[in-house]
Amino acid sequence: MRHDPAAGALVVMLRGLRMYGMAQATEELTEQGAPAFEAAIPVLSQLLKAELAEREIRSIVYQKKAARFPAYKDxxxxxxxxxxxxxxxxxxxxxxxxxxxxxxxxxxxxxxxxxxxxxxxxxxxxx
Structure with a gap:
């Protein structure tokens, strides 16, 4: 049984994005020790971080719009x-x-x- 912290982080991000099938496949590929998958981990990690950030930004924009504030105040x-x-x-x-x-x-x-x-x-x- 192999344990790769970077692949574990991928699984956490995939589950956070509710991509459970991909999270399961990531775990299986980590177990197999596929070299092509291990080489792709950094790129996949960056893509998932970008998706998480984009979803957070969209959520904030939506919440502000839904609140219908008369003007921005801080x-x-x-x-x-x-x-x-x-x-x-x-x-x-x-x-x-x-x-x-x-x-x-x-x-x-x-x-x-x-x-x-x-x-x-x-x-x-x-x-």
Missing amino acids: LAGFDFSCADINEAMVRQLHGGTFIDHAENVVLIGGPGTGKSHIATALAMQAI
């Missing part, structure tokens, strides 16, 4: 000095740990205090 464009907002808390929320803990965020304030800007910036970061 925290770099927000002036904390003009608003009575706890900057440290907003920056902590920007890290996204509240999502991992399934916690809600409620922004309360009068008109023009930056609630929409902060909400959009948090959502953009989450995407």
Whole structure:
């Protein structure tokens, strides 16, 4: 039984792309020790990395489009000095740990205090 870390990485990427038949074939070719397959591993790895990156980019673009944000907002464009907002808390929320803990965020304030800007910036970061 042969074990090649590069071929193992190929199998992981193929399964991540839901290409289970190709992942099984990769395992079998690794077991056989086919020289032509071993020579092709670096090229296949690059192609799979490119596909994973492309799918991630398409997912981000789709999620932003589906969210229908009125405009792009981020925290770099927000002036904390003009608003009575706890900057440290907003920056902590920007890290996204509240999502991992399934916690809600409620922004309360009068008109023009930056609630929409902060909400959009948090959502953009989450995407």
